[in-house]
Amino acid sequence: MERAEYAILAVVALATVGIGVLTTPEPLPTFLVESTREFLTTTAAMAWITWWALVVGFAIAGGVEAWTSSEAVSDLLEGHGPREIGYASLFGFASSSCSYSAIATAKNLFKKGGSAAATLGAFMFASTNLVIEIGAVIWLLLGWQFLLADIVGGFTLIGLMAVGFVYLVPDEVVERARENVRDEGTETVRDPVCGMEVDPGEADHSVEHDGRTYYFCSQSCKESFDPEAANTTVREKATSLSGWKELADKQWKEWGMLWDEIAIGFVFAGLVAGFIPEQVWMSVFSGPTFGLPVYVFWTAVLGAGIGVATFVCSVGNVPFGAVLFSNGLPFGSVLSYIYADLIVPPIVDAYREYYGTTFAALLSGMIFVSAVVTGVLMHFLFLGAGLIPDPASVQVAEVGIELNYKLVLNVLATLLFLVLYWLHRQDAVDETGQRGEHAHTAD
Numbered sequence: 001m002e003r004a005e006y007a008i009l010a011v012v013a014l015a016t017v018g019i020g021v022l023t024t025p026e027p028l029p030t031f032l033v034e035s036t037r038e039f040l041t042t043t044a045a046m047a048w049i050t051w052w053a054l055v056v057g058f059a060i061a062g063g064v065e066a067w068t069s070s071e072a073v074s075d076l077l078e079g080h081g082p083r084e085i086g087y088a089s090l091f092g093f094a095s096s097s098c099s100y101s102a103i104a105t106a107k108n109l110f111k112k113g114g115s116a117a118a119t120l121g122a123f124m125f126a127s128t129n130l131v132i133e134i135g136a137v138i139w140l141l142l143g144w145q146f147l148l149a150d151i152v153g154g155f156t157l158i159g160l161m162a163v164g165f166v167y168l169v170p171d172e173v174v175e176r177a178r179e180n181v182r183d184e185g186t187e188t189v190r191d192p193v194c195g196m197e198v199d200p201g202e203a204d205h206s207v208e209h210d211g212r213t214y215y216f217c218s219q220s221c222k223e224s225f226d227p228e229a230a231n232t233t234v235r236e237k238a239t240s241l242s243g244w245k246e247l248a249d250k251q252w253k254e255w256g257m258l259w260d261e262i263a264i265g266f267v268f269a270g271l272v273a274g275f276i277p278e279q280v281w282m283s284v285f286s287g288p289t290f291g292l293p294v295y296v297f298w299t300a301v302l303g304a305g306i307g308v309a310t311f312v313c314s315v316g317n318v319p320f321g322a323v324l325f326s327n328g329l330p331f332g333s334v335l336s337y338i339y340a341d342l343i344v345p346p347i348v349d350a351y352r353e354y355y356g357t358t359f360a361a362l363l364s365g366m367i368f369v370s371a372v373v374t375g376v377l378m379h380f381l382f383l384g385a386g387l388i389p390d391p392a393s394v395q396v397a398e399v400g401i402e403l404n405y406k407l408v409l410n411v412l413a414t415l416l417f418l419v420l421y422w423l424h425r426q427d428a429v430d431e432t433g434q435r436g437e438h439a440h441t442a443d
Helices: 003-023 028-067 082-094 099-111 116-129 132-142 144-168 171-182 219-224 234-238 241-275 278-284 292-309 314-326 331-343 345-355 357-384 405-442
Strands: 205-209 212-216
Touching (some): 003 278, 028 132, 028 241, 099 171, 099 331, 132 144, 212 219, 234 241, 292 314, 292 331, 331 357, 345 357
């Protein structure tokens, strides 16, 4: 995240505390002490509950990226039919990443000829909202019903985006956006490790091998590159030390992209749970005064608006969503909040830079409307099926270390995390040693 975004989040955090101070009926010293305690316990509880799932989720995502090939993906996404949308969703799921990385990859797939429906609809959404990590955290903090709704709703939203691109957005607008991307004036090459597009003129990391230059988006990708292993099978990679080192590098890169947003999500969830008095929530979510459909609709709009305003993306949205649900935001409206992570202001600004103002406005508006409509549809679908959980089941403020499955899973996850970190660092040390050895020989 950029420094300006951290500054905005700091202002939002202070405003949250300020709302509590101005609205609490308790004596101020008592309120501050109790709210701080609840803030800390809520943040710690969420971290404790989800730690093992995050570690395992990132490890699985790292394995998928490290051990499978993503060559010629844009060739599979040129149309907007079920086949192309399915491929885009599958590749997005396998390309687990933060929202900023997802929009950059989607831009490059679109630039190379992928359809808007497949790249900017299916791939971009799936790579942030249908990935392993966010599914695991949704299941642990909100329940399996929310996980099921996230998946069903995710494909519904992708379908709505595809319909919008095919039937509502004129072809000339789409092609003008593609030309805007191509007019950036730089030819890019593919990072052979992570698949990201890299500008050779600006790349800081490269390797010469057999007369060919390979360019990388980061030092970690360069360190994990092994040209001899290009044709290695998944089974060979999964049973070799080099394959696990590659997995370790991949998962560590995912941590590097998302750790701050995950931490911010926990902190904001704790702040809201601790410092916003119950009467404030009761006044906002007062119930379906004008009927349930109207109530669910306007709270879905509110949820999507909160998703835009919080600046937090991907996995980091879920803890805050759990607090919103436990305090009265309806089931479907929480989904609308989670789905709106691709239209936070910095990402909308990136859309404008990539595609031009008109297409950026259309894309952002389509995502917002699709998030709201999908949330409303999922609410009534799951209400009709009797699958909406009780908000009281989300006990986000309770934390305790007991000898139970959570302790066992967290201990095992910590061991896995340390092993993968050691493999990542060992690979870096090996590469450093090799460079030093080569330099010594040259002297």
